[in-house]
Amino acid sequence: MFRIVRLEAKRSIALPLLLVLAALTRAFLWMDIQEWAASWASLVQSARAIAWVSLPVVLAAGIWHGGREGRNEVSELFAATPRPRPVRLLPAFVAIVGAVVIAEAGVVAWAATLIARHATYSGGQWPLGLAVGLLAAIAVTLLGLGIGRAVATPVAAPLAAVALFLVLAVSADERPANRLVDVVLPMLPKTDDFHRVLPSLSVSQCVWFTALGATGVLLTVAGTRRARWLALTPAVAGIALAALLAPSGAIVRDPQATALVCARENNRICVTKVHTHALPTLVAPAQKVLDAFAEVPGGPERVEEKPESWKLDAAAPASHGGKRGTVRTEFPQLTQSGSIRWKPDVLLAALAQDTMFDEACYSEEKDFTRATDASDAVAALLLRTPTDELSPGAREAYDTLRPLPAKERYSRIGEGRKAGLTCGDPLAVIMGRGAGR
Amino acid sequence: MTRGSRGLMLYARSRSIPATLLVFLAAACLAWTGYLTDDPATAHRIGLIAVVLGVAAVPRTLAGPDEELERATALPWRLVRTLHLTLLAGLLLSLLAADHLITARQSHTVPFDNLAQAVPALTASTALSAACFGARTAWMPSVGWGLLMIAVGPRISLGGQALTWMVQEPPTVTSATTAALLTVVGVAAYARRGSRL
Numbered sequence: 001m002f003r004i005v006r007l008e009a010k011r012s013i014a015l016p017l018l019l020v021l022a023a024l025t026r027a028f029l030w031m032d033i034q035e036w037a038a039s040w041a042s043l044v045q046s047a048r049a050i051a052w053v054s055l056p057v058v059l060a061a062g063i064w065h066g067g068r069e070g071r072n073e074v075s076e077l078f079a080a081t082p083r084p085r086p087v088r089l090l091p092a093f094v095a096i097v098g099a100v101v102i103a104e105a106g107v108v109a110w111a112a113t114l115i116a117r118h119a120t121y122s123g124g125q126w127p128l129g130l131a132v133g134l135l136a137a138i139a140v141t142l143l144g145l146g147i148g149r150a151v152a153t154p155v156a157a158p159l160a161a162v163a164l165f166l167v168l169a170v171s172a173d174e175r176p177a178n179r180l181v182d183v184v185l186p187m188l189p190k191t192d193d194f195h196r197v198l199p200s201l202s203v204s205q206c207v208w209f210t211a212l213g214a215t216g217v218l219l220t221v222a223g224t225r226r227a228r229w230l231a232l233t234p235a236v237a238g239i240a241l242a243a244l245l246a247p248s249g250a251i252v253r254d255p256q257a258t259a260l261v262c263a264r265e266n267n268r269i270c271v272t273k274v275h276t277h278a279l280p281t282l283v284a285p286a287q288k289v290l291d292a293f294a295e296v297p298g299g300p301e302r303v304e305e306k307p308e309s310w311k312l313d314a315a316a317p318a319s320h321g322g323k324r325g326t327v328r329t330e331f332p333q334l335t336q337s338g339s340i341r342w343k344p345d346v347l348l349a350a351l352a353q354d355t356m357f358d359e360a361c362y363s364e365e366k367d368f369t370r371a372t373d374a375s376d377a378v379a380a381l382l383l384r385t386p387t388d389e390l391s392p393g394a395r396e397a398y399d400t401l402r403p404l405p406a407k408e409r410y411s412r413i414g415e416g417r418k419a420g421l422t423c424g425d426p427l428a429v430i431m432g433r434g435a436g437r
Numbered sequence: 438m439t440r441g442s443r444g445l446m447l448y449a450r451s452r453s454i455p456a457t458l459l460v461f462l463a464a465a466c467l468a469w470t471g472y473l474t475d476d477p478a479t480a481h482r483i484g485l486i487a488v489v490l491g492v493a494a495v496p497r498t499l500a501g502p503d504e505e506l507e508r509a510t511a512l513p514w515r516l517v518r519t520l521h522l523t524l525l526a527g528l529l530l531s532l533l534a535a536d537h538l539i540t541a542r543q544s545h546t547v548p549f550d551n552l553a554q555a556v557p558a559l560t561a562s563t564a565l566s567a568a569c570f571g572a573r574t575a576w577m578p579s580v581g582w583g584l585l586m587i588a589v590g591p592r593i594s595l596g597g598q599a600l601t602w603m604v605q606e607p608p609t610v611t612s613a614t615t616a617a618l619l620t621v622v623g624v625a626a627y628a629r630r631g632s633r634l
Contacts, residue, residue: 028588053588057581071573155453158493158576159460165584166467166486173479 001091008095012068017061017096021103025054029111036111038118038277039193041257044129047108051133051186052168055140058100060161062144063151065096066220070152086221093145093217100141104134120276121257128202129188135206136186139213140164146219150228182250183208183242189251193274194309196254204245211238258307271305285348289327289355292382295406297414298325300355306330329354345385352379357420367425373397374426378413397430452498457525464491465532468547472540482587484533484547485555485604489583491529492559493576498525499564500572500632508631518628526560548606555603558616559583561623568623572632 009015028050029036036042069075081088108130147160171185182189183204188197211234218231254274262270263279269286271279286303293299306328329351353359356375362368370393377397380387390398401409412430420426449455464487471483498521501507508514533552547555559579567575586603598611602619605612 053585056584153497154573155456155460155494155497155576158496158580159490161580162486162490162493162584165587166483166490169482169486169587170479173482174474174476 004091005094005098008091009098012092012095013061013065014095014099017057018099018103021054021057021100022107024057025050025104025107026110028053029107033114037114038120039274040115040119040122040126041191041193041196041274043108043111043115044126044133044197045188045191047111047130048133048186048188049172051136052165052172054104055137055168055186056161056165058137058140059144059147059164060157061100062096062141062216063148063157063160064144065092066145066148067152067154067156068148070149071154075152085223089220093142093220096145097138097141100137101134104137108134118277121274123196123254123257125196125199125202128199129197132202132205132209133186135209135213139209139216142213142216142220144216146216146222146231149220150222179246179248179250180239180243183246184239191251192309194254194258194272194307195251196257198247198250198252200245200247201250204242207245208238208242211235211242214238260304260307268302269304270302272307275305281344282347285344285351286327288348288383289351293355293413293417295410296382296417297411298418299414300325300327302326303351304328327351327355348383348385349379352376352383352385356417357426358423361420361423369393370425370427371420374416374420374430377401377430378416381409382413393427397427400431451501452521454498457494457498458528460494461491461529461532464488464529465536468533469536469540472536481547484552485587486584487533488529488547488552488555488559488603489580489587491533492556492563492583493580495525495560495563496567496572496575496579499567499575499627504632504634514631515628518631519624522560522564522624522627526557529560530556550608551603551606554608554613554616558619558623559603561620561627563623564627565619565623567632568626568630570633575632 029046032046036046069078078088079085144157144160147156168185168187171181172187175181175185175187175189177189182201186205186209191197215231215233215235215238218234219228222228222231257272257274259273260270261273261276261279262268263283266283266287268290269279269283271282282303282305290300290303302325304326308330353372353375356378357371359368362371369391373391373393374397376385376390376394378401379385380390380394380398381401387395387398401412404412412432416426416429418424419429467490468484468487471480471487474480474483530553533556534549537549562582563575563579566578570578583603586601589601589604591604591606592598592601595611598605598609599615602608602612602615608616
């Protein structure tokens, strides 16, 4: 048996498939490494998202492998072998499925070793998420084998690959929010570090992909047209059962991931548990901001990461100064994914902005620019950030604040901050023109 | 039926031209559905996938059931092969461009100059693969490359522009040169050698 499998692996498409699939998966995972480099949830999302590129390759390879007897016109000759058809085809199954499993699992294992060094929260569900992705690849391979044996024309493989690519690419672009779509598609619904996929979705996807794989196996071993039609039964039953099991809203908020963890040396600086790896880098700029605003009346006393996501949570209403003592910051890369690369000066600029105004207040670009100008001027004055790149508006505010006596200057910054957090016009306040917008 | 038209009919049947035309029609229908979506990015992607779908059926036509037997016949094969490729690419291009005329939209999902570059170059790259690896496996490099270009999207670097020539919009000098080279080399290699036996 082992000898036949080795022969199959050497003489079939298995080895090229292994290399192509591993290279493709590795390349596409590498392209968005910043998305998942420190978060298990993001790795599962990224690994599953690659399905729209990898599964058409897998399907085409399966069809090509399954159709080789038909293409070479040796079906009748091999049918005369005195062994049951499933036993005769077993080495073909093992070779092609083995290639897919080794390629996909190998690349994901490489990614997992990278993550293990940085990730601080796993949620415990990532193995299930990755296993479902692998199961989807196996199911599509088996389905390909079945289609290949049923339709032996050489154009079946390229046409099926293009068709599957079309379906998956369009679904990736415009995905309807539907429980059936969530089950059928191998790509996960949109999620991020602050949310988790319900295990019931993974279980229902396991049911669907197992049924699809069973259909593939039955199609492969089917000898008659009737048997081929009957082979579709598991897929139909599987999709019905999976749709019943699937939850209607598969993505839910993960309270454990969003729980705040504060720095040991300074419990006024906190981030979400899932981003604890970011804390050491955040402490220095956050402390700098707190120290710089210490003299400002009503200045901030804490820095916290905002545990809400702009992708999935409903937009939070403007705070109207509800918690002026806390700077609630959101780092686009940090919050939405597990990025581990960012610069302290970028963090400092983001923190300075979040200290001075609430972004949710300023949907108009003109108002946002005015608030940013005020923030930049204050940052240049208190944090001693470079003044070379200040915009004309920010430069004017900076020049207005700078000659003022210290008490008047801090008071005006405090008033400007209050206006920025209560949806007023912080630039007007800093320039001494009142807070109206 | 005259002898010439009978020969033409037999040639078309031996190369599965009728089935290929059906796939071309399917590609044209797919490109047309691109106009039904509101999202321009999706419409554009569908337009490009339609090109790859059409070209995916071409390799089957690049060799007959018995190439060795065919080549023994006294026909100007180089001319036949060149005409074969030109007609197929021209037909696919016409069908895809016809969508634009029928829907009479101001903007095409895939701009016409990109389409006029993608269809001949991808067809010729299939022909080049057939000359190098045989008609049976000729779809693998061309369809694989086409789908990969769509998945990756346009790249800015010089090498990237050459590798993603099909999705550069508007076509750059590098992408247009790559497409032209592929077209010329593909057609020349296939016309000269035919499908690898």
